[in-house]
Amino acid sequence: MPSAEPNPPKRHDPEEYRMTIGEHLEELRKRLFWGVGGFILVFCVFMIPSIGESVVYYVCRPLYIAQARNGLPPGATTLEAAEGFMTYIKAAMISALTVAGPWLIYQLWLFVAAGLYPKERKYVTKYLPLSITLFVIGVVFLYFYVLPLMLEFFLGFQIGGPMRLGDVMGVHPTPATQPVTIPIFPTDPPHPMPGNMWINAATGMLRICIAEGVIRAIPFGSGNAITPMITLASYFDMVIGLLLAFGLAFQLPLVVLALVRIGIMEIEALKKMRRIVYFILTIIAAAIVPDVVTGMLALMIPLILLYEFGILLASWTPKEEPAAAD
Numbered sequence: 001m002p003s004a005e006p007n008p009p010k011r012h013d014p015e016e017y018r019m020t021i022g023e024h025l026e027e028l029r030k031r032l033f034w035g036v037g038g039f040i041l042v043f044c045v046f047m048i049p050s051i052g053e054s055v056v057y058y059v060c061r062p063l064y065i066a067q068a069r070n071g072l073p074p075g076a077t078t079l080e081a082a083e084g085f086m087t088y089i090k091a092a093m094i095s096a097l098t099v100a101g102p103w104l105i106y107q108l109w110l111f112v113a114a115g116l117y118p119k120e121r122k123y124v125t126k127y128l129p130l131s132i133t134l135f136v137i138g139v140v141f142l143y144f145y146v147l148p149l150m151l152e153f154f155l156g157f158q159i160g161g162p163m164r165l166g167d168v169m170g171v172h173p174t175p176a177t178q179p180v181t182i183p184i185f186p187t188d189p190p191h192p193m194p195g196n197m198w199i200n201a202a203t204g205m206l207r208i209c210i211a212e213g214v215i216r217a218i219p220f221g222s223g224n225a226i227t228p229m230i231t232l233a234s235y236f237d238m239v240i241g242l243l244l245a246f247g248l249a250f251q252l253p254l255v256v257l258a259l260v261r262i263g264i265m266e267i268e269a270l271k272k273m274r275r276i277v278y279f280i281l282t283i284i285a286a287a288i289v290p291d292v293v294t295g296m297l298a299l300m301i302p303l304i305l306l307y308e309f310g311i312l313l314a315s316w317t318p319k320e321e322p323a324a325a326d
Contacts, residue, residue: 027111035107043096047089055091059239062143063230066151073204073219076232087232094240105132131254134306138250139243146298147242150289155228182206188215245288252303256310270311278304 046052064074078084097104105128113121184199192198192209200207206218259265270277285300 031107031111035104038103038107039096039100042100043092046092046095046099052088052092052095055095056088059091059236060232062147063151063235065148066155068204069152070155071204072155072228075203075219076230076235078232083231083233087236090236090240102132127254127257131251134250134253135247138246138248141250141302142242142246146246146289147239149298242288246299249284249288249299249303250306252306253310253313256307257314260314267311267314270314274307277307281307 046055060076063076067074078087109124109128113124182197182199184201186201188200188207189196189198192207192215194209194211196209198207199205200217203217204220206220208216208218210216256265256270260267260270281303282296282300285296285303289296289299
């Protein structure tokens with residue numbers, strides 16, 4: 001009885017992975033339908049007032065904390081009638097994109113995988129989870145560490161000393177009576193009467209009850225010549241830009257790995273270029289976060305560590321063996 005020969009290596013016919021233009025368009029239409037449909041469904045959920053307002057609050061929370069630490073009343077202002085509503089929609093869209101992101105990536109992967117060879121599919125499935133993990137780490141690192149430090153530094157940096165308008169104008173009034181004393185409460189009183197006025201120590205605002213159940217607030221500025229006033233739209237744009245910048249910056253290990261695997265750079269060359277790379281990373285960190293004291297250093301140090309992690313990742317990843325001849 002002849003001995004059984006070992007199974008020959010499986011060969012993949014490139015023709016099996018080729019699709020016509022019509023098949024590509026049909027697959028694209030299908031994936032767009034399911035991907036956009038899932039995004040719209042999640043977007044409608046975030047448009048619910050109770051959920052959308054919570055998103056806006058948590059995005060603005062680092063700003064509120066930085067304002068409170070600098071003795072400023074927490075809050076952001078709007079300069080246009082539709083600015084608050086448009087910011088609300090923007091927050092709902094970003095939140096929906098974040099939550100529906102894995103579903104959108106999955107639909108994109110199903111479309112792209114239909115035209116990839118098994119070896120190319122292996123690369124994507126192997127490093128895509130790491131890419132998503134690094135992106136999430138960068139976003140979380142910014143929100144919980146860098147953003148509060150950066151905002152506290154910027155708000156605490158005051159230009160000019162206390163405002164003395166009377167000294168400039170040569171006016172030195174002498175009060176004949178004692179100033180009005182306004183009570184300071186840790187929180188709002190439970191049942192204020194119309195005409196009551198007090199200072200809320202928690203928010204640092206002057207509160208006035210103008211009718212039963214109707215309270216108006218007057219925020220205070222700083223005692224210096226320049227008072228920071230942050231608009232809601234500009235703050236949201238800044239946070240969104242920083243979130244994307246940090247998430248993309250944390251992809252550095254995969255960039256280093258790709259350079260080595262493609263053959264553009266060698267591991268030893270990357271090690272010898274450390275000083276130059278560190279200098280470039282410092283410039284990148286300064287461009288993304290122009291806060292030298294806290295924010296820039298908080299980004300520069302992780303980037304250096306990620307560069308070293310990329311070198312280790314490239315060293316640990318075995319090289320592909322050449323394919324056997326047909």
